Amino acid sequence: xxxxxxxxxxxxxxxxxxxxxxxxxxxxxxxxxxxxxxxxxxxxxxxxxxxxxxxxxxxxxxxxxxxxxxxxxxxxxxxxxxxxxxxxxxxxxxxxxxxxxxxxxxxxxxxxxxxxxxxxxxxxxxxxxxxxxxxxxxxxxxxxxxxxxxxxxxxxxxxxxxxxxxxxxxxxxxxxxxxxxxx
Numbered sequence: 001x002x003x004x005x006x007x008x009x010x011x012x013x014x015x016x017x018x019x020x021x022x023x024x025x026x027x028x029x030x031x032x033x034x035x036x037x038x039x040x041x042x043x044x045x046x047x048x049x050x051x052x053x054x055x056x057x058x059x060x061x062x063x064x065x066x067x068x069x070x071x072x073x074x075x076x077x078x079x080x081x082x083x084x085x086x087x088x089x090x091x092x093x094x095x096x097x098x099x100x101x102x103x104x105x106x107x108x109x110x111x112x113x114x115x116x117x118x119x120x121x122x123x124x125x126x127x128x129x130x131x132x133x134x135x136x137x138x139x140x141x142x143x144x145x146x147x148x149x150x151x152x153x154x155x156x157x158x159x160x161x162x163x164x165x166x167x168x169x170x171x172x173x174x175x176x177x178x179x180x181x182x183x
Contacts, residue, residue: 039129044173045122045164064170068109069117069144071165073176075102081179083158096159096180100151104163106144114144121148122162131155156182 044051044058051058076094083090106114119138125131131154138146153159161176 037128039127042122042124042129042132042162045120045162058171058173061169061171062173065165065167065172068167068170069114069165069172070107070109071163071172071174072105072107073102074105076100076176076178079179081158091177093158094176094178096153096178098153098180100148100153102148102151102161104138104146104148104165106146106165108144113142115140115142117144117165117167119146120164120166122164123151123153124160124162125155126158126160153178153180156180 041048041051073094076096079093079095081093081095104119106117106119108114117140119140121135121138123133123135133151135148135151138148140146157180159178159180161178163172163174163176165172165174
């Protein structure tokens, strides 16, 4: 009588096992990826594709604005917030309250009045678009003082106040960083 030789016949089961593990991990990866939200960048208050295509125009428009005007922010006090594990350069943070009154002061470098400058603002959080507050056409008092009155900040955490100042072909984008404490 001959004995049945089973040596070397385990490889089909090993291949099926690796295939099952690969399919399971692939399904798990796709399931978790789909469940995470995707938020577009609003760095220049426009889609990143148009900001990328017009990067040179944006740079030139900002240089024109900088030669004509200077910009100051008032109405917010400095915060002592220091983020942990921040890989980007540290920013100056302003303290945000539940209701904020902010003044943006634009001064012409040649001493003329500032009437043609328009201001659009966006209060956003770095990690989500859900809490975005858009403020279009902030009124100018004729002397270059723009007032954003009663800007409500509900949730605690980090915020970015993005400003777009425009005067015909001169445009300036400015980010001010804020932090609201838990109270």
